[in-house]
Amino acid sequence: MKTKVFIITVILFIFFIFFDVGFAQDNKTDDGYYCNDKETLQEYEDLIKKYPDDMNVQTLHALWLGLCLKTGRGDITINQGNEIFDKYRKQIIDKLHKQKMKDESSKSL
Template identity: 50%
Template sequence: MDKKTIIILTLSILLFSYTVNAEEKNYCDDADANMKWEALIKEYPDDMGLHALHALRLGLCLKVGRGDISIDEAKEIFKNVKKAFIDRKLDELLENTKKEGKGL
């Protein structure tokens, strides 16, 4: 697998786990989730999409902490942006695969 595929799969698995549970869990206070994010940033320091999602997460956590938005609202915002990010990465991967002449 190439690096892009690994990144997409890692993000999909990691980020999907944050939206599966319908209960109102505050992942901002989850030490394990915070460590996973930091590990991803260290592993892929040049991935600006990942940095953007991480920055979004930090900003949403700040807003939840201040009471500007609810946990559910923050999760919805993150889910929508994450989906758009993953969709874009998949489109790029498919386009690159077509250009290289490698069908899926």
């Protein structure tokens, strides 16, 4: 069980670092952000189906959906949405990195 959690953590860590599945990025779609990008939506849908119990994936997906709603209504700007998403995405990456380091150090003991 611990090995499975470690493998999922490593996969997600690599995914979040190397594949910038973000909330809003310039030039992604005609309107300038990911919310209307079907490919990005499908990536999230695939991730939550593959890892339904991973709260990191669920959290980012929920945040992404909420920020898309708020930018769509004009409650916040795309830049504000980017800042919010990037902040929490970085926190999750840091958490996964710390967990990976902890798991690796416990293996070496």
